[in-house]
Amino acid sequence: MDIKKLEHRAVIKFLTKDGLTPSDIYEKCLKVYNKDCPSLYQVKFWAKQFKWGRESIEDDLRSGRPLEATTPDICEKIEDLILQDRRIKVSELSRLLQISDGSVFKIIHDKLFMSKVSSRWVPRMLTAFQRQARVECCADNLQLLGDNPDDFYKRIVTGDETWVHHWDPETKMESMQWKHKGSPTPKKFRTQPSAGKIMATIFWDCEGHY
16 A cells, blocks of 8 residues: 555545545645645545544455446546646547546546536636736725715726627528538638728716717
């Protein structure tokens, strides 16, 4: 048995009995063990075991049956691989660890509580400097509001802008058409990026827009 793993489990057991949550235990272990720190899944797994009354930090005795695919070691390996490449596919994990796709899927969803989602579109990708500038601007406005709340809103002028194309692009629904079975699918050329457009800008204050 790996001595380092026993040490980790002993620490998790002590801190669990001391009332700390798995997340707090993981943060403390990370500060002490750095790259040798047990994964968050390992911490959650053993904290739950000790919370349910388990006392031993040793592995359970195994029979002659084949190892289960959902052992803590396999779960930890899958979590590490996902954190290294968050776009990795289930089939790739299955191939690397020599277990079934179903086992990988079950571990990801039922053990690691992870799911695959698409990136969310946001208006702007702000840098740390830009975010800090916005925080400072908000703080200045709050200060002005506190100094003169009656006249504050009358002095604010804000605005927005957007690009307006010279034409309305055809939607996918609008481009649909009937065709016979076996006939080729109609083609639609991409819109040229050089199509004309203008910048529309608007400003307004507490009394309305300009």
